[in-house]
Amino acid sequence: MPKKYEVTPVSGPIQGTVKPPGSKSITNRALIVAALAEGTTHLTGVLDSQDTQVMIESLNRLGIRVDHDRETCSIKVAGCGGKIPRHEASLWLENSGTSIRFLTALCAVGEGEFVLDGNTRMRQRPIQDLVNSLKQLGVDADCAEETGCPPVCVKAHGLPGGETSIAGNVSSQYLSALLMVAPAAQSSITITIQGEMVSKPYLDITLGVMAQFGVTIDRVQESVWKIQPQTYQRPVAYDIEPDASAASYFFAAAAITGGRVTVDGLNQDALQGDINFIRVLEDMGCEIKRERNSITVQGKPLHGIDVDMNDISDTAQTLAAVALFAEGTTTIRNVAHIRHKETDRLYAIATEIKRMGIQVEETEDSVTIHPGPIQPATIETYDDHRMAMSFALVGLKVPGMVIADPDCTIKTYPEFFTDLERLCGQSS
Numbered sequence: 001m002p003k004k005y006e007v008t009p010v011s012g013p014i015q016g017t018v019k020p021p022g023s024k025s026i027t028n029r030a031l032i033v034a035a036l037a038e039g040t041t042h043l044t045g046v047l048d049s050q051d052t053q054v055m056i057e058s059l060n061r062l063g064i065r066v067d068h069d070r071e072t073c074s075i076k077v078a079g080c081g082g083k084i085p086r087h088e089a090s091l092w093l094e095n096s097g098t099s100i101r102f103l104t105a106l107c108a109v110g111e112g113e114f115v116l117d118g119n120t121r122m123r124q125r126p127i128q129d130l131v132n133s134l135k136q137l138g139v140d141a142d143c144a145e146e147t148g149c150p151p152v153c154v155k156a157h158g159l160p161g162g163e164t165s166i167a168g169n170v171s172s173q174y175l176s177a178l179l180m181v182a183p184a185a186q187s188s189i190t191i192t193i194q195g196e197m198v199s200k201p202y203l204d205i206t207l208g209v210m211a212q213f214g215v216t217i218d219r220v221q222e223s224v225w226k227i228q229p230q231t232y233q234r235p236v237a238y239d240i241e242p243d244a245s246a247a248s249y250f251f252a253a254a255a256i257t258g259g260r261v262t263v264d265g266l267n268q269d270a271l272q273g274d275i276n277f278i279r280v281l282e283d284m285g286c287e288i289k290r291e292r293n294s295i296t297v298q299g300k301p302l303h304g305i306d307v308d309m310n311d312i313s314d315t316a317q318t319l320a321a322v323a324l325f326a327e328g329t330t331t332i333r334n335v336a337h338i339r340h341k342e343t344d345r346l347y348a349i350a351t352e353i354k355r356m357g358i359q360v361e362e363t364e365d366s367v368t369i370h371p372g373p374i375q376p377a378t379i380e381t382y383d384d385h386r387m388a389m390s391f392a393l394v395g396l397k398v399p400g401m402v403i404a405d406p407d408c409t410i411k412t413y414p415e416f417f418t419d420l421e422r423l424c425g426q427s428s
């Protein structure tokens with residue numbers, strides 16, 4: 001892929017079908033849970049991207065055998081039955097939030113010294129709350145540079161168990177991490193969530209994957225969860241559904257071009273909360289056809305909306321791109337937590353929308369977009385795959401739109417531009 005990518009506008013409404021790659025969130029959870037399970041698990045429909053590669057490499061470094069067949073998008077994981085084989089490892093997680101948070105908790109189950117680190121941005125992404133929570137459970141864990149961010153050092157002697165609390169307002173990944181490793185502790189673990197939990201639907205993904213491996217959790221009260229020591233039982237095979245956040249770009253392409261796009265392999269009952277992005281498009285005027293194994297979005301004249309995106313914030317940038325083509329103002333609210341992601345996403349959205357000559361207001365936890373004539377621009381991506389994928393959609397309608405550093409989509413969707421071109425009938 002060249003250093004910059006100029007999007008080719010479409011000559012009319014997009015009509016087509018696409019199947020995005022496997023879910024990042026489910027792939028990385030299934031890898032952790034299969035690693036803890038007894039016996040070999042066969043995962044199919046897995047995502048092959050940087051975020052899953054760093055997870056696979058890390059599990060291998062911990063002595064857990066993970067064989068990835070890229071041709072068939074399948075992985076065999078030889079589970080360690082709750083006993084991590086290596087007693088020392090340095091893990092490199094690039095900028096994969098799920099990987100570093102889930103693996104920090106996994107290392108706490110081990111016996112030995114583990115260091116987890118990532119790229120420059122990862123060293124600015126918080127993890128202190130998770131570290132504190134593990135400490136309350138008797139684990140010797142620290143942020144090595146006292147920044148509250150990676151690198152993280154875990155000196156583990158197994159996970160003793162007990163009572164702990166976890167902040168909910170920064171990232172749901174902390175609680176997901178604790179929940180997934182809790183069955184491998186020496187005694188039961190009780191977790192109390194403090195404050196409002198962000199990104200709640202990701203907890204359903206966690207519970208859903210754990211349930212597939214035979215583990216259940218007791219929700220004692222709304223914010224108190226209790227997990228007994230249990231062994232994950234491997235399922236015969238586990239097929240991972242396509243990524244719903246990735247699907248949002250194709251649904252949005254239909255909305256923006258007034259086209260009709262079908263995403264195969266997902267339905268309204270998908271495990272991933274981001275499937276509810278279609279409800280946002282529906283509220284803006286699109287027609288949605290929900291079928292057993294597909295969802296079709298028919299673009300219609302769009303009107304702006306005011307929407308709380310806390311639950312589905314990975315699609316906030318997608319909505320920002322769609323909002324540019326709506327009649328009237330759109331506000332994306334209650335998403336302060338997206339300032340801690342691959343980049344400060346509220347700042348990035350506002351800055352790049354202004355670059356196109358559009359009026360936008362940014363607050364601590366929201367953006368408001370006032371659509372108007374769009375000036376073509378080179379969009380900066382801040383090494384954030386979702387900036388690249390979302391703002392490329394603007395170029396389907398506006399000639400001259402350029403995406404800087406299109407390769408940043410390797411984080412979750414290396415083939416994104418190929419799939420978008422194919423859907424638009426532009427593949428050579």
Ligand SMILES: O=C(O)C1=C[C@@H](OP(=O)(O)O)[C@@H](O)[C@H](O)C1
Pocket residue numbers: 024025026097098170171172173176198199202313314337
């Ligand atoms: O648990 C997960 O798989 C994820 C949770 C969300 O993060 P936060 O809980 O930090 O909002 C989401 O943004 C991320 O892409 C994946």
Ligand SMILES: C=C(OP(=O)(O)O)C(=O)O
Pocket residue numbers: 095096097098099314341342386412
């Ligand atoms: C926030 C994201 O990822 P992570 O937190 O897993 O790095 C994302 O994929 O948008």
